[in-house]
Amino acid sequence: MNLVLYFFYAVLTLTILRLLVKITLAVSYNLTRRRTLIDRYPKISVIVPAYNEEKTIGKCLHSLTQLDYPNYEVIVVDDGSTDGTLKEIEKFKSRGVKVVHQENLGKANALNRGIKEADGEIIVTVDADTILSRDSLKRLCIRFVENPKVGAVAGNVKVYPASGMLNTLQATEYTTGINLTRKAESMLGCVMIVPGPIAALRREAVEKAGLFSDDTFAEDFDITMKVLKGGYRAEYEDEAVAYTDAPKSLEDLMKQRRRWYRGMLQVLDKHREVYMRLRYGWLGLLGVPNLWFEAFSPIINVTLILLAFFNILLLGESVISLYGLSSYFLVELIVGALALSLDPHPSRREYLTLPLLLFYNVFLDGVRMMALVEETVNITMRWEKPKR
Numbered sequence: 001m002n003l004v005l006y007f008f009y010a011v012l013t014l015t016i017l018r019l020l021v022k023i024t025l026a027v028s029y030n031l032t033r034r035r036t037l038i039d040r041y042p043k044i045s046v047i048v049p050a051y052n053e054e055k056t057i058g059k060c061l062h063s064l065t066q067l068d069y070p071n072y073e074v075i076v077v078d079d080g081s082t083d084g085t086l087k088e089i090e091k092f093k094s095r096g097v098k099v100v101h102q103e104n105l106g107k108a109n110a111l112n113r114g115i116k117e118a119d120g121e122i123i124v125t126v127d128a129d130t131i132l133s134r135d136s137l138k139r140l141c142i143r144f145v146e147n148p149k150v151g152a153v154a155g156n157v158k159v160y161p162a163s164g165m166l167n168t169l170q171a172t173e174y175t176t177g178i179n180l181t182r183k184a185e186s187m188l189g190c191v192m193i194v195p196g197p198i199a200a201l202r203r204e205a206v207e208k209a210g211l212f213s214d215d216t217f218a219e220d221f222d223i224t225m226k227v228l229k230g231g232y233r234a235e236y237e238d239e240a241v242a243y244t245d246a247p248k249s250l251e252d253l254m255k256q257r258r259r260w261y262r263g264m265l266q267v268l269d270k271h272r273e274v275y276m277r278l279r280y281g282w283l284g285l286l287g288v289p290n291l292w293f294e295a296f297s298p299i300i301n302v303t304l305i306l307l308a309f310f311n312i313l314l315l316g317e318s319v320i321s322l323y324g325l326s327s328y329f330l331v332e333l334i335v336g337a338l339a340l341s342l343d344p345h346p347s348r349r350e351y352l353t354l355p356l357l358l359f360y361n362v363f364l365d366g367v368r369m370m371a372l373v374e375e376t377v378n379i380t381m382r383w384e385k386p387k388r
Contacts, residue, residue, distance in 0.1 A: 011304050012324050016331050018293070023335050025184035029236070030342050032187075038145045044072040044137050044200075045120030049110035053128035054084040056245055058091070060128050065095045069137035073098065076128075077114045080104030085128075107196075108214035115203075115211060123201045125220075129245035130197040131160065139240035140200040151205030151232025152224055154182050154191045155198030155240035158345070162246075165353070166253065169360045170246045172350040176339040176357065179238065183342070186236035188282040190228055192291055193221045198242035205232045216270060217381075218263025225271045228283045238344050254367050261371035262381065265295055295372065298365035304328070329358055 046064055050057055057076075064074045075098045078086045089099050100117055102110065115123055122144055126132060136155060143153045156179055159171035185191040194201070199220055209226035212219045228234055247253040268291060275292070277284040293300075308325050336354045340346040374381065 007307065009324060011300060011307070012328055015300065015304065016328060018290075019331055019335050022181060022184045023338055025187045026180050026339065026342055029183040029187050029238075036142050036146060038142055040145055041069065041071050041138075041141060042121040042144070043119065044069065044122045044124055044141065045114075045118030045203075046072060046074045046124045046126055046137075047111060047114035047118060048074070048076045048126050048128055049079055049107050049114065050076055050081065050085050050089065050128040051079040051104065051107070051110070052081045052083045052085055054081070054088055056129040057085055057088050060126065060130055061089065061092045061095075061097060063131040064126065065092065065097065066134060067132060067137050068134045069141070072137055073118065073120065075100060075114045075117050077102065077110040077117075079107070079110040106214050108212040108219040111219070112211045115206065118203075121203055123203050123206055125196060125199045125201070126242070127197045127244060131243045132198065133241040133243075136198065136240040136242065139237050140198075143235050143237055144200070144202060147233065149231075149233050150235055151202045151227040151230065152191070152194045152234040153200040153240070154186075154194040154234070154236045155200070155242050156236075156238045156344070157195050157197045157242050157244055159246040160243040161347075162248070164248070165356075166248070166250070167246055168349050168353050169356060170253070171347070172336070172340075172353050172357055173360065173364075175343050175346065175350055176336040176354070179236075179343065180335075180339040182236040183238065185234075185287065188286065189233035189235065190281070190283045190287040191234040191236050192224060192228075192287050193218075194224045194227075194234055196220045197244040198240060199223075200237075200240075201227065202232070205230060216263050216266035217259045218267050221264060221267045222270065225267060225274070228287075229271070229274065229280065241345060257364060257367045258371045258374070258381065261295070261368050262375045264291065265372065265375045268292060268295065295368075298368040298372070301362075301365050302369070332358065 048060065061076065076089045078089055078101045080103045086101060093099060098117065100113060102113055111125055122141065124137065124140065140153050140155065143150050157174060159167060159174055182191050205227045206223065208230050209223060212223050216222050224234055247256050268288065274280050274284045274288050276289060333354055336357060340350055
């Protein structure tokens with residue numbers, strides 16, 4: 001029976017160490033940040049793929065036409081929308097927005113069409129439900145000008161503030177989980193996912209990678225992997241802020257996360273030759289293994305809790321087990337609080353919901369396990385848009 005207790009603490013120690021490594025790298029990111037002045041502003045092409053985004057595309061394009069950058073263009077690709085999206089887009093033609101209409105071919109193909117229509121040295125993709133901060137392009141540009149080996153830069157994706165606990169929980173999750181991870185990865189030059197809401201890509205790197213592919217649910221993760229495999233760095237810029245429209249119901253959240261998690265598994269399988277390969281540097285030795293760990297973390301988290309109860313009920317080790325779980329949850333809270341303090345734009349509501357994030361993460365673990373099972377048995381899933 002002692003083996004069960006040893007296994008419990010082995011899993012617990014591994015999980016806590018992973019959190020500590022992540023926060024250490026993230027703190028290093030903040031400590032090494034510096035304000036850099038540049039004397040060159042390469043042309044940036046901002047590409048917005050849109051499908052049935054009548055309610056959100058107006059706010060998105062308004063923000064894109066107000067950006068503080070001297071040399072950029074905005075290209076919107078209407079991917080066969082059946083609502084009033086195209087009509088809304090055409091209202092911005094007078095502001096210099098280039099409008100491209102095509103039959104419905106999917107997001108990856110819409111992005112590729114936009115790249116072919118663009119002539120910028122840097123490609124920035126923006127989702128149609130996203131609003132960029134005015135100086136976001138300047139912040140992204142600095143990374144590329146500073147280092148020619150940078151092939152991709154992820155911006156700081158935040159949840160657009162709205163009423164309701166679900167919105168606040170997602171906002172807290174983005175800051176304490178997703179963006180914290182990208183800070184840590186950026187220190188190693190291998191941010192694993194340059195996200196759709198604000199993804200900056202060196203055109204040369206994208207073309208070398210063969211543009212976007214439509215064979216997974218995670219085209220942003222897939223293009224990042226291809227850029228990294230091409231020998232480029234992928235970094236994170238927390239001052240390039242993008243506010244995205246988050247799911248407003250549990251049903252839409254589950255649909256979104258199932259697509260994310262299944263897409264992650266598909267991309268990891270597609271690029272499985274990278275795993276633990278020294279030739280790919282940090283990407284193969286840490287980036288991909290960490291995401292495989294992330295893919296199976298729901299099972300690890302559930303195992304941790306079940307082992308704790310097993311120890312309590314069958315071994316009578318209630319104090320030790322509760323102490324172990326409490327230590328894990330306490331470390332998670334501390335890491336979450338530190339993540340918020342490291343973010344350039346933290347909010348009070350995120351600090352207040354940190355304790356609730358523990359229960360929210362258990363819910364997400366359930367969704368992850370569902371997606372893992374669905375992908376394993378190859379259940380068909382369609383790309384479903386959230387309700388607006």
